[in-house]
Every structure is written in structure tokens, then in C-alpha cells.
Amino acid sequence: MMVLRWLPLIALFIAGCSSNGLVRPGSVQVDGLQLRPGTAWTQRGVKGERQWTIDGPQLNALEIYTGIKDGDFIFDLDQRNKRGEGLRYRASMNALELQELIVAGLREAGAIDPESIRLAPREVGDLPGFELELRFANAQGLHYRALGLGFVADQRLQFLLYYAPAEYYFERERREIESLFASLRWTKG
Amino acid sequence: MNRRIVRVGALIALLWLNACAVAPPPPAPVGYQPTDVSSDEAGLWAQMVKIEESLASSPARVNDPELQRYLNDVSCKVAPDYCEDLRIYLIREPYFNAAMYPNGVMLVWTGLLLRVEDEAQLAFVLGHELSHFRHRDTLARWRQIKRTENVVASLSVAGGAFGAGLVGVAGAVSGYAALFAYGRDLERQADRYGLERIHQAGYDPSAPGRLWQSMWEEDRVRDKALLSGIFATHPATEERASELGRQGAELGPGSDHRSRYQALIAPWRGQWLDDELGRRHYAQSEVLLRRLLSWPEADVSTRYALAELYRLRAAEGDLQRALSTYDEVLALPQAPAVAYRQRAQVRAKLGDPSGAAADYRQFLRAQPEAPEQAMIEQLINQLEGS
Ligand SMILES: [Zn+2]
Numbered sequence: 001m002m003v004l005r006w007l008p009l010i011a012l013f014i015a016g017c018s019s020n021g022l023v024r025p026g027s028v029q030v031d032g033l034q035l036r037p038g039t040a041w042t043q044r045g046v047k048g049e050r051q052w053t054i055d056g057p058q059l060n061a062l063e064i065y066t067g068i069k070d071g072d073f074i075f076d077l078d079q080r081n082k083r084g085e086g087l088r089y090r091a092s093m094n095a096l097e098l099q100e101l102i103v104a105g106l107r108e109a110g111a112i113d114p115e116s117i118r119l120a121p122r123e124v125g126d127l128p129g130f131e132l133e134l135r136f137a138n139a140q141g142l143h144y145r146a147l148g149l150g151f152v153a154d155q156r157l158q159f160l161l162y163y164a165p166a167e168y169y170f171e172r173e174r175r176e177i178e179s180l181f182a183s184l185r186w187t188k189g
Numbered sequence: 190m191n192r193r194i195v196r197v198g199a200l201i202a203l204l205w206l207n208a209c210a211v212a213p214p215p216p217a218p219v220g221y222q223p224t225d226v227s228s229d230e231a232g233l234w235a236q237m238v239k240i241e242e243s244l245a246s247s248p249a250r251v252n253d254p255e256l257q258r259y260l261n262d263v264s265c266k267v268a269p270d271y272c273e274d275l276r277i278y279l280i281r282e283p284y285f286n287a288a289m290y291p292n293g294v295m296l297v298w299t300g301l302l303l304r305v306e307d308e309a310q311l312a313f314v315l316g317h318e319l320s321h322f323r324h325r326d327t328l329a330r331w332r333q334i335k336r337t338e339n340v341v342a343s344l345s346v347a348g349g350a351f352g353a354g355l356v357g358v359a360g361a362v363s364g365y366a367a368l369f370a371y372g373r374d375l376e377r378q379a380d381r382y383g384l385e386r387i388h389q390a391g392y393d394p395s396a397p398g399r400l401w402q403s404m405w406e407e408d409r410v411r412d413k414a415l416l417s418g419i420f421a422t423h424p425a426t427e428e429r430a431s432e433l434g435r436q437g438a439e440l441g442p443g444s445d446h447r448s449r450y451q452a453l454i455a456p457w458r459g460q461w462l463d464d465e466l467g468r469r470h471y472a473q474s475e476v477l478l479r480r481l482l483s484w485p486e487a488d489v490s491t492r493y494a495l496a497e498l499y500r501l502r503a504a505e506g507d508l509q510r511a512l513s514t515y516d517e518v519l520a521l522p523q524a525p526a527v528a529y530r531q532r533a534q535v536r537a538k539l540g541d542p543s544g545a546a547a548d549y550r551q552f553l554r555a556q557p558e559a560p561e562q563a564m565i566e567q568l569i570n571q572l573e574g575s
């Protein structure tokens with residue numbers, strides 16, 4: 001989400017350390033995660049905050065957040081402000097609180113009326129985690145659906161969020177996302 | 190979030206360098222529109238027309254015809270002459286903010302209505318913004334801004350982002366914040382103008398001083414590293430509050446029309462408080478909630494919001510405070526079922542697994558189809574296994 005919001009700035013300030021390129025089907029390593037995409041994606045972003053897309057981020061985006069430490073802002077690369085308030089991850093949070101944090105983070109990032117419509121336990125390899133399903137609208141009133149998968153490894157939150165317009169695109173990629181999520185493993189990067 | 194503040198801050202700092210270098214345009218007459226289509230003012234209006242189109246259809250707009258009619262009515266009372274020129278858009282954003290565009294569009298954010306106490310305070314805010322419109326302050330700012338090429342680039346990035354992607358109204362409007370950084374003299378002028386207007390309309394002239402006193406109390410404690418809404422361009426200082434208070438006292442009494450304002454806001458308070466807490470600006474929200482709880486209109490949603498603030502902040506002693514506040518909420522007949530779920534989380538953290546499990550069960554009895562039902566079942570199992 002923040003990748004989108006900060007796109008012009010990210011392009012300006014951190015172009016030097018970002019890696020853009022093609023993700024081919026097959027086994028892929030991303031910042032300590034192992035994934036098995038079944039189709040080709042385009043990747044951009046930096047370590048800890050990647051965005052994959054097939055048709056462009058307005059139409060389908062998979063955001064991969066890794067290594068979120070206690071006290072870090074959720075959805076935000078800018079971690080210079082170490083103390084203080086704001087939407088921060090806490091190691092003491094359970095899945096209900098993480099769901100709450102993600103919904104509030106989406107709202108702060110500009111999603112309108114974000115709402116969680118399902119939250120359930122889900123293991124990633126042998127690590128306990130959660131999956132959730134969300135809906136929200138963008139500023140133009142286009143309805144989006146989203147699928148998330150998160151778990152804590154190495155005392156850090158690792159979190160994937162796929163979102164796409166509810167009409168057509170969300171369902172079209174749903175099977176790909178389900179199998180990507182099923183393939184997800186923590187490899188300790 | 191921080192990057193945006195840094196950017197807007199830098200923009201404002203840059204603009205101060207050449208502030209006052211441009212003579213202000215003459216006041217806008219009633220029904221004013223730029224006639225010379227090649228003028229810079231017409232260009233600015235054209236941009237604003239685009240923004241207004243996206244605002245008009247934005248899902249961020251609050252859909253409440255009665256409240257909308259009321260806002261229009263109050264603006265017409267404050268400014269009968271400009272009644273036809275102003276168009277108010279109420280936007281769901283938790284920040285205290287209002288902005289006047291040069292073409293007569295006025296944005297009012299829900300975070301402002303949440304904080305305003307009565308109709309007289311609302312009328313003052315509208316009157317203050319009207320001054321920026323009447324005196325064409327935004328055009329003067331635009332001319333200053335245009336003198337610096339980088340700033341134009343920054344503004345057009347913000348303008349472009351408005352129409353695309355998931356960037357919200359807050360982000361887009363913040364991108365334009367430099368346009369509304371009018372400076373101290375124009376702010377004083379707008380305050381004076383707003384005060385005169387509400388006095389003429391029969392409103393209590395002590396209302397603006399009280400509003401700015403409250404905003405100053407919030408501004409004092411807020412985390413300055415986070416997005417601030419109006420405070421970036423309209424500093425809430427003690428000086429401003431006391432100046433408004435002094436000027437208001439000289440004008441004598443008036444009516445505040447508190448009850449009709451409060452009655453229109455009441456159905457929205459729960460949602461707007463939820464949005465407020467969603468920012469996690471704890472210190473500021475706590476000052477706000479203490480104030481709302483001191484009002485006679487304080488309802489269960491306000492008390493619940495205070496419990497939520499303690500639970501979310503979870504600083505020293507907060508979980509105990511959250512627990513006792515949820516207890517108070519759940520003793521009330523209109524208590525929301527979700528308070529059981531939230532109290533369960535607090536009880537679990539305070540080492541009361543059986544109390545927590547009982548609360549989760551109570552919540553699921555009230556909402557068996559809750560979206561997080563499967564997760565709560567797992568939490569209950571863990572609590573009962575421990
Ligand atoms: Zn002003």
C-alpha cells in the first residue's frame with residue numbers, strides 16, 4: 001500500500017537501492033521467504049517492502065513486507081522515528097490486534113472504509129500464523145478485495161498482502177495467490 | 190507518513206523565503222469567476238474543477254443529506270452574500286482540518302466536526318475559511334508558489350496522485366498544503382473576519398476562543414513527527430486562542446445553538462472516534478476524549494473510545510485503566526458487543542485466561558457470524574488449555 005502511496009518519492013530517493021525486474025515461475029527467494037509463483041510477476045521495491053504485479057499495481061498487487069520489528073511502523077519504510085506514536089507493530093500483538101493494525105494502516109494509506117471480512121489461523125510451514133480477507137475502496141470508489149497472510153518469525157512480522165479490483169481481477173488471480181500462499185516458507189534470510 | 194511531513198514542511202519553509210513579495214489581489218466580489226481564460230487564476234481554477242469532480246464522486250464524502258443541508262445553511266447564515274458561491278464537501282478524515290479552494294469549494298473534514306462543540310464554533314470556522322475565499326488568499330499563495338519551479342513540480346505530483354491509485358484525500362490535500370499556508374497576517378485577518386461574521390449572524394463570539402483553546406491543548410501534546418492536518422498551516426498557539434478570546438469578549442453575548450449541532454453529529458460520533466483512534470495519535474486523542482467526556486452529550490461510544498485508547502496504547506497502567514473502562518461500558522445498556530472481545534484481550538494480557546475466554550464466548554454468542562470467529566475459537570482453546 002505504501003509502495004503505491006510513496007511511489008514518486010521512492011523513485012526519487014531510493015532508486016539506487018531498489019531492484020526492479022521480472023519474477024519467473026518456479027522457486028523464488030524474497031528477503032528470507034521462499035515462494036513458488038505459477039506465473040510471471042514484475043517486482044519492484046526494496047528489501048523489506050516489495051511489490052509484485054502482473055498487470056500494474058492498480059489492477060493487481062502483491063505486497064511483501066518482511067522483518068517488521070517491535071516498534072516499527074506497519075506499511076512504512078521510514079523507520080527513523082524510533083519512538084513516539086503512530087501505527088506500529090508490537091511483538092505482544094495477537095492476530096486480532098494485527099488485523100486491527102492492518103485495517104488501520106490501510107485506512108491511513110488512503111483506502112476508504114477498509115474492513116476485514118475473515119480472519120482465521122493458518123500455519124506457514126510449522127510456524128503459527130493467520131490469514132485474512134479484506135475489502136475497501138479507492139478514492140475513485142473502485143471496490144477492491146484483498147487477501148493477507150502473516151506470521152511471526154525471528155521475532156519479526158512477515159506479511160503478504162494481495163489486492164485487486166473486486167470485479168474480475170481479484171478472482172482471476174485468486175488461485176495463483178492461494179498457491180503462492182501455500183508455497184510460502186520461512187528460510188531465515 | 191514522516192516523509193510527507195518532511196516534504197510539506199520543506200515546501201512551507203521554502204515558500205516563506207519569498208513570502209510577501211507579491212501584492213495581494215483585490216477581494217473577490219460576490220459571484221466572482223476569472224474572466225480571462227489565459228490568466229494564471231483561470232489555470233488554477235481549472236485544476237480545482239478537476240479536484241471538485243473527483244471530490245463529488247469520492248466515497249470519502251460523508252453521505253448524510255441532513256448534515257450536508259445543515260452545513261450549507263450555517264455557511265449561508267455566516268455569509269448570506271456568498272451563499273451561492275460556496276460548496277461544502279464533508280470528507281471522512283480524522284484530522285482537524287478545513288480548506289478553502291479559490292473556486293468556492295470548501296473542504297470540511299470529519300475530524301473537525303468531531304472536535305467542534307456547537308454551531309457557533311462551526312460558524313466561525315466557516316467564516317474564517319470564507320475570508321480566505323473573499324480575499325483570494327489562495328491565488329496570492331499560488332503566485333508565490335509559482336515563482337519556485339520545484340514547488341510547482343511538487344504540487345503537480347500531488348495533483349496527479351489525487352486522480353490515481355489508492356492515495357486518499359488526506360494525502361492529496363496534504364500535497365496542496367503549501368497552498369493553504371497563508372502566513373500569520375492573513376490568518377489574523379481571517380480570524381477577525383470570521384469573528385465579525387458570526388457576531389453579525391447572532392452567534393456567541395466567545396465560541397472561537399474556546400475552540401482554539403481546545404485545539405491548542407491538543408496541539409501541545411501531539412506527536413509532532415506525525416501528520417497533523419490543519420496544524421501544519423494554521424498553528425494553534427496560545428496567543429491565537431487568547432487573542433480570539435479577548436476579541437470575542439468585547440463583542441458581547443450570542444447564541445451557540447449547541448443542541449441542534451450535537452443532535453446532528455451524534456449518529457456519527459462512534460465512527461469518527463474509531464477513525465480518530467485509527468491514527469494512533471494517543472496523547473492528542475486522550476486530550477480530545479477527556480474533553481468529549483466532560484460534555485453533557487458524552488455517550489457510550491465516547492467511553493468505549495477511551496477504553497480502546499488505553500488498550501491500544503498499552504503503556505504503564507493502561508491495561509488496568511482499559512479493563513475498568515470496559516467494565517463501565519459493559520454496565521451500560523447500549524454497550525456494543527465488541528467491548529467483550531476487546532476486554533477479553535485485555536484480560537488475557539493481565540493474566541486472567543478464564544475471564545478472557547468467558548468474554549470471547551460472550552462476544553461470539555452476540556455475533557456468531559463474526560469475521561474473526563475461527564481465530565477467536567483458537568484463542569479460546571489456547572486460553573482454556575493454559
Ligand atoms: Zn486560515
